[in-house]
Amino acid sequence: xxDHSLFAMKQNKNKEKYFRxxxxxxxxxxxxxxxxxxxxxxxxxxxxxxxxxxxYFENKDDILISLFEEQMKVVLQNMREQxxxxxxxxxxxxxxxxxxxxxxxxxxxxxxxxQVELRQSSKFMKSYKNEQFAEYLDLIADIVRAGxxxxxxxxxxxxxxxxxxLFGALDELSRYWVLSSHRKYDIETAxxxxxxxxxxxxxxxxxxxxxxxxxxxxxxxx
Amino acid sequence: xxDHSLFAMKQNKNKEKYFRxxxxxxxxxxxxxxxxxxxxxxxxxxxxxxxxxxxYFENKDDILISLFEEQMKVVLQNMREQxxxxxxxxxxxxxxxxxxxxxxxxxxxxxxxxQVELRQSSKFMKSYKNEQFAEYLDLIADIVRAGxxxxxxxxxxxxxxxxxxLFGALDELSRYWVLSSHRKYDIETAxxxxxxxxxxxxxxxxxxxxxxxxxxxxxxxx
DNA sequence: GGGTTATGAATGAATGATCATTCATTATTC
DNA sequence: GAATAATGAATGATCATTCATTCATAACCC
Numbered sequence: 001x002x003d004h005s006l007f008a009m010k011q012n013k014n015k016e017k018y019f020r021x022x023x024x025x026x027x028x029x030x031x032x033x034x035x036x037x038x039x040x041x042x043x044x045x046x047x048x049x050x051x052x053x054x055x056y057f058e059n060k061d062d063i064l065i066s067l068f069e070e071q072m073k074v075v076l077q078n079m080r081e082q083x084x085x086x087x088x089x090x091x092x093x094x095x096x097x098x099x100x101x102x103x104x105x106x107x108x109x110x111x112x113x114x115q116v117e118l119r120q121s122s123k124f125m126k127s128y129k130n131e132q133f134a135e136y137l138d139l140i141a142d143i144v145r146a147g148x149x150x151x152x153x154x155x156x157x158x159x160x161x162x163x164x165x166l167f168g169a170l171d172e173l174s175r176y177w178v179l180s181s182h183r184k185y186d187i188e189t190a191x192x193x194x195x196x197x198x199x200x201x202x203x204x205x206x207x208x209x210x211x212x213x214x215x216x217x218x219x220x221x222x
Numbered sequence: 223x224x225d226h227s228l229f230a231m232k233q234n235k236n237k238e239k240y241f242r243x244x245x246x247x248x249x250x251x252x253x254x255x256x257x258x259x260x261x262x263x264x265x266x267x268x269x270x271x272x273x274x275x276x277x278y279f280e281n282k283d284d285i286l287i288s289l290f291e292e293q294m295k296v297v298l299q300n301m302r303e304q305x306x307x308x309x310x311x312x313x314x315x316x317x318x319x320x321x322x323x324x325x326x327x328x329x330x331x332x333x334x335x336x337q338v339e340l341r342q343s344s345k346f347m348k349s350y351k352n353e354q355f356a357e358y359l360d361l362i363a364d365i366v367r368a369g370x371x372x373x374x375x376x377x378x379x380x381x382x383x384x385x386x387x388l389f390g391a392l393d394e395l396s397r398y399w400v401l402s403s404h405r406k407y408d409i410e411t412a413x414x415x416x417x418x419x420x421x422x423x424x425x426x427x428x429x430x431x432x433x434x435x436x437x438x439x440x441x442x443x444x
Numbered sequence: 445g446g447g448t449t450a451t452g453a454a455t456g457a458a459t460g461a462t463c464a465t466t467c468a469t470t471a472t473t474c
Numbered sequence: 475g476a477a478t479a480a481t482g483a484a485t486g487a488t489c490a491t492t493c494a495t496t497c498a499t500a501a502c503c504c
Contacts, residue, residue, distance in 0.1 A: 014479085035257050039464060040482095049481040051466075060464065161395070161407060161415050168394020169387035176386055185383055193383050201423030261490060262456095271455040273492075282490065 018056050021046045022070055025063050030109035034064055071110050072132040075103065079139060089147035090199055090212035093166075096140060097195040100170045101187045104177050112178050137163045144202065152209065153202040162202065169194050240278050243268045244292055247285050252331035256286055293332050294354040297325065301361060311369035312421055312434035315388075318362060319417040322392045323409045326399050334400050359385045366424065374431065375424040384424065391416050 024046035028037045039060055043050045057063045082099050083092045103111040140163035147153035173190050177183060185193075196213075203209040246268035250259045261282055265272045279285045304321045305314045325333040362385035369375035395412050399405060407415075418435075425431040 038462090043482095050464090051482065052480055054465065055479075157419075158407060158411070158415055161412055162419065164394045164398055165391035165416050165419065168390040168392070168397075170390070171394065172386045172390020173383070175390075185380060189380070190383055193380055194387050197379075197384065197387065197420060197423030199423070200425065200428075201419030201421070203422065203428075206422075206425075206428050260488090265456095272490090273456065274454055276491065277453070 017046075017048065017052075019070075021048065021053060021056055021063070022067050025067050026071070026109045026113055029064065029067070030112040039063075067113065068130060069132065071114060072130060072136070075114065076132045076136050076139075079136065083139060083143070088212055088215075089143050089150060089152055090209060092143045092146075093140075093199060094191070094195040094213075096143065097166070097170060097198075098188070098191040100167075101174060101177075101191045104174055105187060108178070111174060137167055140166050147202065151204055152212070154204050157202055162198075166194070166198055169198075239268075239270065239274075241292075243270065243275060243278055243285070244289050247289050248293070248331045248335055251286065251289070252334040261285075289335060290352060291354065293336060294352060294358070297332075297336065298354050298358050298361075301358065305361060305365070310434055310437075311365050311372060311374055312431060314365045315362075315369075315421060316413075316417040316435075318365065319388070319392060319420075320410070320413040322389075323396060323399075323413045326396055327409060330400070333396060359389055362388050369424065373426055374434070376426050379424055384420075388416070388420055391420075 021042065025037075025042045028042045028045050031037075032041070039053055040050050042063065043053055046053075053063070057066060079096065079099055082095050086092050086095060103114070141159040144153060144157060144159040144162050148155055148157065148159070173194065177187075177190075199209050199213070200206050243264065247259075247264045250264045250267050253259075254263070261275055262272050264285065265275055268275075275285070279288060301318065301321055304317050308314050308317060325336070363381040366375060366379060366381040366384050370377060370379065370381075395416065399409075399412075421431050421435070422428050
């Protein structure tokens with residue numbers, strides 16, 4: 001638990017207001033970007049006074065950090081559950097790609113904060129390491145390592161590198177989706193293209209990957 | 223030619239000073255981030271007075287945009303030349319990945335502006351479309367389409383989607399590299415892992431891809 | 445050729461807008 | 475009534491930009 005959560009814990013008297021401010025901040029940051037967004041706008045959106053914000057958060061940066069941590073907690077938990085129900089690394093990777101891109105549909109503002117605004121905002125973010133974000137990436141690395149152990153993926157693949165490549169690929173598509181007004185493909189198509197590209201790209205034997213992907217389809221038809 | 227270049231053209235009397243300001247801005251933005259960077263710092267770094275900046279650029283945003291356009295021109299030109307000398311889409315894609323990641327070594331500040339700061343900075347950037355950046359991405363799409371035409375890559379692949387995925391993957395590794403103090407792999411390793419992943423991922427027949435990659439090695443040994 | 449004037453570039457302190465944050469005051473809760 | 479929470483105008487810091495002034499150079503005149 002870091003300093004920011006500690007601050008929030010101290011102000012724990014009114015969780016409803018704390019989360020209301022966080023939700024409001026999500027919308028305002030998504031709409032305006034971190035730097036253009038004003039604390040007074042967040043206060044108005046949350047229906048509290050400007051000064052109330054400082055009863056719950058240390059400063060404007062703290063709002064963004066707290067928001068990210070709260071939201072990342074949800075995202076990580078959800079992704080863990082999605083992936084846990086599957087046995088095969090192939091299905092896990094497919095599910096990861098789909099769920100990650102699905103964030104956009106489920107909560108556009110939240111997706112924008114996580115994918116567009118936060119990791120971008122400023123130099124101070126360079127020194128901010130979010131453990132949950134690292135764990136999110138490690139989900140990918142764990143899938144890759146499992147695939148290597150089962151002989152599905154090449155031994156020469158570096159999981160810590162591939163996790164970033166896959167995340168980067170998904171993230172770029174998310175960003176495009178968020179920023180773009182007309183989209184030429186839907187989320188399912190995009191997820192499938194990316195997961196297939198990575199699965200066949202990592203494959204020790206592409207026949208085995210096809211079988212795993214086909215295997216999933218047959219299980220569905222039963 | 224957009225409005226910003228036109229402004230620069232009008233102030234064309236002292237190109238040396240214009241570029242000196244741009245170089246200084248590159249360093250300051252890379253070091254401090256766009257929002258933390260002050261115009262006065264750029265002026266100091268360029269050894270000009272604060273007010274002189276406004277003889278050459280409309281405002282702070284214009285500095286960033288002009289800088290991006292100047293630098294992107296160079297990056298695009300260089301990448302075109304690197305790729306033009308090659309015949310095979312396989313070699314082209316490999317070269318693209320390597321050259322993109324090599325940007326980091328050649329000019330860390332420039333790489334940071336292009337890869338970390340610019341596409342991130344604010345909501346006004348959402349409406350700013352850089353033609354050269356789009357063309358940079360289209361280099362990838364063109365490589366993919368050529369690969370499809372030659373029967374090397376799957377027909378079902380969407381080039382406009384894959385270009386973003388590859389760029390995103392490379393970009394995330396660049397970002398990690400720029401932001402990270404200790405790196406576990408070198409640029410050549412990273413580039414190879416990514417290009418291989420994408421090449422085998424896109425492959426209509428992985429045997430053919432292996433042959434193309436091997437073919438390159440044999441040509442080298444002669 | 446030298447001195448004066450005009451012009452444009454450059455200067456940097458002043459200006460004014462912005463907005464995060466504070467804190468005296470008010471409202472609410474127990 | 476006391477303690478706590480909430481308020482929102484005031485405060486003060488920040489900094490992008492302006493503009494009166496200076497400087498450097500070219501042009502003009504004698």
